[in-house]
Amino acid sequence: MSTPPATPQSIVIVGGGFSGLMTAVNVMRLARRTVRLTIINGQRPTGRGVAYSTRRAEHLLNVAARNMSAFPDIPDHFVNWLRTRTEYDTLPEHELRERFIPRLVYGDYLRSLMHHYLSAAEFVDGEAVDVDERGVILSNGRVIEADRVVLASGNEAPAPLPGAEALTDHPGWLGNPWLDWLGRLPASDGSIVLLGTGLTTVDSLITLRSLGWYGRVHAISRHGWLPQSHFRGIEYPDFPPEGVDLAELGLERLVKLVEGHCNRLRDMGANPGIIVDKMRAHTQRIWQKLTLEERLSFAKHHAAKWNIIRHRIAPEIHAQITTMQLTGQLQVHAANIEKVSAADQRVEVQLCGGKTITGDLVINATGPQTRFTATSSGLLQNLLRRGSVSPDDMDMGVRITPGHTIVDGEGKPSPSLLAIGPLLRGTYWETIAVPELRGQARRVAETLLGETTEPTIEQKVMMEYMI
Ligand SMILES: Cc1cc2nc3c(=O)[nH]c(=O)nc-3n(C[C@H](O)[C@H](O)[C@H](O)COP(=O)(O)OP(=O)(O)OC[C@H]3O[C@@H](n4cnc5c(N)ncnc54)[C@H](O)[C@@H]3O)c2cc1C
Known part of the structure; x- marks a missing residue:
């Protein structure tokens, strides 16, 4: 982009999950002048992102309600918003705060913030494929002018596994666990193989149970460790020890x-x-x-x-997974995956050491690809090629300044590009959950506006409750 003005007139945010949405919301909360704001989002409804666009009520948040406020400066915002819904209206406060709420309800929360704060923003349903001196370029050729562009593209799809390139159209293979696979459910005497034992695998297992599908499930990962359960802790003032940084x-x-x-x-x-x-x-x-x-x-x-x-899970979710293991429905394997291949209508998973496991449906839930320079995003590949972004020193994401401005291929802060969210894993390590992202969203908004201001919190909160 040509040299942008010091105070931006037009901001484009690429990605409309939690990170992109809350950056936009904070810009609107903090701005003291008119800013033209556009959010470009593909694949799913703006605001919900990957985690909160599920339509299945059995998918719960893995963080208690008390810690899921979208605003760092209004800690009880989500809990108070829940009170606007009949099902949470009369719950005792301590119970509501500790609840693990369905993720689709959290998606509703984010959508309500979107409607409240972003009535003046433009929403574009599409895929951004490049950013040049004209602005952000979409896959359909449209160019959206921008003084500043925020990359909020979220988590990558899982890295491809050896052999998977030959399975693209195979009915028993699902390379992206976020696609709808319920239409491909095998008969109940069939088997499903989940590659990975993290949160995505947990989601799939819980869905199988809620559908009443009692076939055999194998879950495979290097260590074979499933997420642990949340628990009630004890006071332990000895850590960190006093005086130790x-x-x-x-x-x-x-x-x-x-x-x-x-x-x-x-x-x-x-x-x-x-x-x-x-x-x-x-x-x-x-x-x-x-x-x-x-x-x-x-x-x-x-x-x-x-x-x-x-990354622990709700105790009620953990209990269901444990039951699946105890009844023998779920078998967890600790092994490295060597390759995947077709076996007629089924898919065979070859493990290092020679063992094979075959499934009627095999789902790649190995977690997001973490090598940034191997990104499957056309947008990020184009920005890398142009030298507009550079990988951090662990190649886990983009390099940024403390204010979230992207550092380009020559080591200079970009005049126009900023980043937020999972793209910053190499910089922060912890950068994928709401408790971290809400602070980032505010910081990015402040950098965009070049100001640090306090919003008139009470007034805005009162109005949201009436939505
Ligand atoms: C199953 C699951 C459960 C989770 N549960 C919790 C939880 O309980 N609590 C918690 O705090 N965190 C949870 N998380 C973490 C969650 O990822 C974050 O809370 C947060 O939603 C991340 O938001 P994001 O906007 O950074 O990314 P995403 O949600 O991935 O959103 C990015 C968006 O950008 C779009 N996009 C990407 N590239 C482009 C492009 N080139 N053009 C246009 N659009 C583009 C994508 O389509 C997507 O809509 C969970 C994550 C998962 C996967």
């Missing part, structure tokens, strides 16, 4: 300290997950203070364990 320890000493406290909690009969929770407020700073070697070492040796403790 966790971010200054370096990886080796930090791991030692954490393991020591986890063992102490185990000895006390308490859940060591408390330590991971207590680290959450420090995680981004710790990550940024680690050396590149330490971050790579964490990703290789500790990340899998961290993820299953950190």
Whole structure:
């Protein structure tokens, strides 16, 4: 884009999930002058994104209601919004705050914010494929002029598995778990193989149960670890120890300290997950203070364990998964996947070590692709090719400044591009859940507007409750 003005007249946000929507909402909340705002979003309804566009009520949030406010400065916003709905209206406060609400209800919450704050914005249903000096270019050739462009493209689809390229049209193969697969459900004496044991696999298992499908399910991942359950913690004031700055320890000493406290909690009969929770407020700073070697070492040796403790699931969901295991319906395998291939109408999964597992339906739920330069997004590939964006030093996402301005291929802050959300994994590590993203959305809005202002909170909240 040609040199943009210091204060933007027109802002285009690419991606209309939580990150893009809440960036737009914060711009409208904070702006003291008129800004032209456009949100470009493809594939699903704007506002809901991948996580909250599910139509299935059995898919619950994996964070309690009390921590799901969309605004960092109004902590009870979501809980208060829930009171506008009949089913939550009369629940005791402590019960409502601890509830794991259906994700589709959270999608309704985001849509209500969209209607309230963004009546003046333009919504474009389409795919952005490039950004050049004219603005944002869509796949249909339309160009949308912009002084500033925010990349809020969210999580990538899973990385392709060896052999999957030959299965594109195979009826028993699903390369993207976010596509609708219910029409392909095998007969109840058939089998389903889920590649991955993370949150997407949990979603699929819960749906199978709610459909009353009792066929055989195999779930495969390197360690075979399913997410752990949320639990009621205990007071544990000993961590972090007084006077210790966790971010200054370096990886080796930090791991030692954490393991020591986890063992102490185990000895006390308490859940060591408390330590991971207590680290959450420090995680981004710790990550940024680690050396590149330490971050790579964490990703290789500790990340899998961290993820299953950190990204826990609602106890009622965990109980259903446990039942599936105990009844033998679900078998979990710890193995690396070597390749996938067709076996007539079925799909065969070959594991390292020679074992094979065959399914009538095999779903790639291995989690988002994390190597940024291998992105399947045409937009991001084009921006990389132009040198408009550059990978962070772990190649997990884009490089940014503290204000979320993208750093280009020559190492200079871009005059017009910003980023938010999962694209910043290499910078922050924790950057995929609402408690982190709501703060980012506000920061990006402030950078866009070049100002830090306080909104008149009470007035706006009152009006939303009446929607
Ligand atoms: C199954 C699941 C459950 C989750 N549960 C929780 C939870 O309970 N609590 C929590 O805090 N977090 C949860 N998360 C994390 C969740 O990802 C974040 O809360 C948040 O929704 C991420 O939003 P996003 O906008 O960054 O990305 P996304 O939701 O992925 O949205 C990105 C949007 O951008 C669009 N897009 C991408 N590229 C383009 C392009 N080139 N042109 C146009 N549009 C484009 C996509 O189609 C998509 O609509 C969950 C995630 C998943 C997958």
